[in-house]
Amino acid sequence: MSETRPLHRSPRDYLVAEAPDEPVLFLSPEVLQASARRFCEGFPGMVTYAVKANPAEAVLLNLMAAGVAGFDVASPAEIALVRSLSPEAALHYHNPVRSRSEIAMGVAAGVASWSVDQPGEWRKLDGALPPGAEVAVRFKLAVSGAAYDFGEKFGATEAEAVALLAQVAGAGFRPALTFHPGTQCADPEAWAAYIEAAGRIAGAAGVRLARLNVGGGFPSHRMRGEVPPLDAIFARIGAAVREVFGEEAPTLVCEPGRALVAEAVSLALRVKSLRGMGEVYLNDGIYGALAEQPLMGMTDRIRVMAPDGRARAGAARDRLVWGPTCDSLDRLPGKLPLPCDMAEGDYLLIDGMGAYSTATVTRFNGYGGLRLATVRALNEPSGTGHHRPCA
Known part of the structure; x- marks a missing residue:
């Protein structure tokens, strides 16, 4: 896990400025x-x-x-x-x-x-x-x-x-x-x-x-x-x-x-691909920072942000969400209600992720590399979203 200097005030500021392609843990x-x-x-x-x-x-x-x-x-x-x-x-x-x-x-x-x-x-x-x-x-x-x-x-x-x-x-x-x-x-x-x-x-x-x-x-x-x-x-x-x-x-x-x-850390994951009937493929999953989710149940404290910092605010659509590994078990439990206007390259920000998100990472398939960034605030609104109905 690499660590960056505390240059940014919020996850939104960091993601817009750095455009990271690997998962990022934001510590306040x-x-x-x-x-x-x-x-x-x-x-x-x-x-x-x-x-x-x-x-x-x-x-x-x-x-x-x-x-x-x-x-x-x-x-x-x-x-x-x-x-x-x-x-x-x-x-x-x-x-x-x-x-x-x-x-x-x-x-x-x-x-x-x-x-x-x-x-x-x-x-x-x-x-x-x-x-x-x-x-x-x-x-x-x-x-x-x-x-x-x-x-x-x-x-x-x-x-x-x-x-x-x-x-x-x-x-x-x-x-x-x-x-x-x-x-x-x-x-x-x-x-x-x-x-x-x-x-x-x-x-x-x-x-x-x-x-x-x-x-x-x-x-x-x-x-x-x-x-x-x-x-x-x-x-x-x-x-x-x-x-x-x-x-x-x-x-x-x-x-x-x-x-x-838990409350001191938010996790940012990037959408690698949207496939099939709106299935979502992320750059981390159950072999990484999301290892606890199949055991505890998936949290609903999730925000979706475009690369330019705008909040995705389209109507929610239930989606299957997969991790990046080649293992078919690498899937988040249930279906997640995510905005219909989300796109490849967007970021999912998951709040309350300070516990057991780093301690159980396996690095299976070479994934699981986590970047740590220090910020002051975690819950800043992610900009103004646009609304677009699902097709």
């Missing part, structure tokens, strides 16, 4: 830092960033500038990346499956918090961590409200969590609990259910929690008519912790990824 540091401040000021505890969502150095540095001092890291590479930018940052290694060499590397890097969800993984940590390290037992529930459930891969049952938590406390480590309600979870009651379960687990284990990590899963703005209820989620978390734990409430920490970075 102002939007990113505003998202970070909203979490730091609204969440009733420590905010750590899940590096996996977008590990770009520009993203990490802007989050640090906005006050994010902790990072959820899932691998030695992510640990090394954060340490190269901030020797003092708090590192939470909450991928609960690690090799012994990965544990040793984390200890050497000063990881502050570890998670565990299974006796075999606990045995790897016990004896390897320094005295007083925080160990958070990760548990799972059958709770709905997310786009997909992380509990299928990680997490102990409540009964298993009780036993693990008692072992952690008995070994002299700082006892904590952690959970993840699932990706793009918009229901505040999902967090309340997990917090109630945390109270049951701590009570059954006879352990006073030092900290409760309420995970990630906070929703980003994916669809035009669905504004993420972050303030309601923050308030419900705070209220639930007070209701369940009272004066013995543990300190809180969260680990958002998507909700911190």
Whole structure:
């Protein structure tokens, strides 16, 4: 991924001036830092960033500038990346499956918090961590409200969590609990259910929690008519912790990824060809920055712009949209309502694309090269469109 100097105020200005033929990710540091401040000021505890969502150095540095001092890291590479930018940052290694060499590397890097969800993984940590390290037992529930459930891969049952938590406390480590309600979870009651379960687990284990990590899963703005209820989620978390734990409430920490970075990036893709019955072929697809769309469903936050900056505003027409590779699976889900007056060489601007758009690029067929441009604004109107009925 190449990066350009911050010369342009908006994606429209950049596209008109540069006429790029490869995909471009537009990063707004102002939007990113505003998202970070909203979490730091609204969440009733420590905010750590899940590096996996977008590990770009520009993203990490802007989050640090906005006050994010902790990072959820899932691998030695992510640990090394954060340490190269901030020797003092708090590192939470909450991928609960690690090799012994990965544990040793984390200890050497000063990881502050570890998670565990299974006796075999606990045995790897016990004896390897320094005295007083925080160990958070990760548990799972059958709770709905997310786009997909992380509990299928990680997490102990409540009964298993009780036993693990008692072992952690008995070994002299700082006892904590952690959970993840699932990706793009918009229901505040999902967090309340997990917090109630945390109270049951701590009570059954006879352990006073030092900290409760309420995970990630906070929703980003994916669809035009669905504004993420972050303030309601923050308030419900705070209220639930007070209701369940009272004066013995543990300190809180969260680990958002998507909700911190998604809104700060827009993706520009070029129309390579219009074929057949209006099918659209783009210069990127599911093997590139759009890898998540078949899993999450296609966002409708899409604008179409002519090369001269005019917004395409013709009547919407449902179209099949294909990526650039030779694989017939490289197709966006469903049909997208796109302007009937769009043409070869136009740009599709997709908003809210800061999460997982760069982290999962494969470079299959030689595609997936992404240009990164820094701009101040992302949502400037793309000029005045002309209206032309579909034939």
